[in-house]
Amino acid sequence: xxxxxxxxxxxxxxxxxxxxxxxxxxxxxxxxxxxxxxxxxxxxxxxxxxxxxxxxxxxxxxxxxxxxxxxxxxxxxxxxxxxxxxxxxxxxxxxxxxxxxxxxxxxxxxxxxxxxxxxxxxxxxxxxxxxxxxxxxxxxxxxxxxxxxxxxxxxxxxxxxxxxxxxxxxxxxxxxxxxxxxxxxxxxxxxxxxxxxxxxxxxx
Numbered sequence: 613x614x615x616x617x618x619x620x621x622x623x624x625x626x627x628x629x630x631x632x633x634x635x636x637x638x639x640x641x642x643x644x645x646x647x648x649x650x651x652x653x654x655x656x657x658x659x660x661x662x663x664x665x666x667x668x669x670x671x672x673x674x675x676x677x678x679x680x681x682x683x684x685x686x687x688x689x690x691x692x693x694x695x696x697x698x699x700x701x702x703x704x705x706x707x708x709x710x711x712x713x714x715x716x717x718x719x720x721x722x723x724x725x726x727x728x729x730x731x732x733x734x735x736x737x738x739x740x741x742x743x744x745x746x747x748x749x750x751x752x753x754x755x756x757x758x759x760x761x762x763x764x765x766x767x768x769x770x771x772x773x774x775x776x777x778x779x780x781x782x783x784x785x786x787x788x789x790x791x792x793x794x795x796x797x798x799x800x801x802x803x804x805x806x807x808x809x810x811x812x813x814x815x816x
Contacts, residue, residue, distance in 0.1 A: 618685055619681065622674065622684050622685065622688050623671075625691040625694075625695050626671045626674055626691065627671070628695050629667055629695040630664060630667045630668060630671065632695065632698040632699045632701075632702045633660055633663050633664045633698055633701075634664055636657075636660050636705050637660045637661060637664060639705050639706055639709050639719060640657045640705060640709065642718055643709050643719045643720060644718055644719070644720070645720065646721070648721050652734075652735070652771055653708060653735055655736070655767055655771060656701070656736055656738075656739045656771070657735075658767075659764050659767050662760050662764055663742065666755055669755060669756060670754050673755075673756070674754075678754075679753040683754060684754070687754065690745050690749070691745070693745060697741045697745070698738075700729040703730070704727055704728075704729055705735070707722070707727060709721060709722065736771040739767070740768050740771070743765060743768050746761055746764070
């Protein structure tokens with residue numbers, strides 16, 4: 613692969629990843645009543661604009677050949693994995709927030725068991741994974757908005773509190789109020805085909 617082809621591949625990955633997150637933002641914004649959304653899913657959904665801003669900042673760096681072409685080539689595999697995680701997150705949200713009418717953009721929260729991606733990951737696990745890839749881009753000086761990335765890390769820390777921490781010493785966390793999606797009794801391993809593929813519900 614020539615240098616131009618490699619650069620085009622990297623640029624394409626950034627564009628696809630931004631598209632997946634921006635589509636997820638549109639899905640979440642179309643939910644008219646957000647009051648019934650479980651706390652974990654809401655926290656993940658609320659980070660979407662920040663993820664989009666960070667990725668678009670990275671795209672601006674790429675367009676200016678910053679920091680170096682070599683730095684971009686070295687993170688190509690991480691970008692591939694980041695795009696995959698963002699697409700999985702999009703698929704989860706598309707199934708959690710289905711359209712109420714095919715002729716409108718209105719969506720609702722679908723209260724149906726613990727929703728997992730095709731790789732058995734929850735929305736919060738995918739956010740943690742995406743944050744990890746963005747941290748790699750920060751280390752390569754591709755992402756420069758450290759404050760915004762720290763905000764996402766704070767959300768990840770709230771979703772995954774370390775053992776021994778309590779509600780009083782974890783900023784913004786309601787440790788005792790973890791919520792999961794439930795229906796009457798889906799049973800472990802129950803599956804359904806959503807718009808993003810096959811999804812599995814656990815009994816958590």
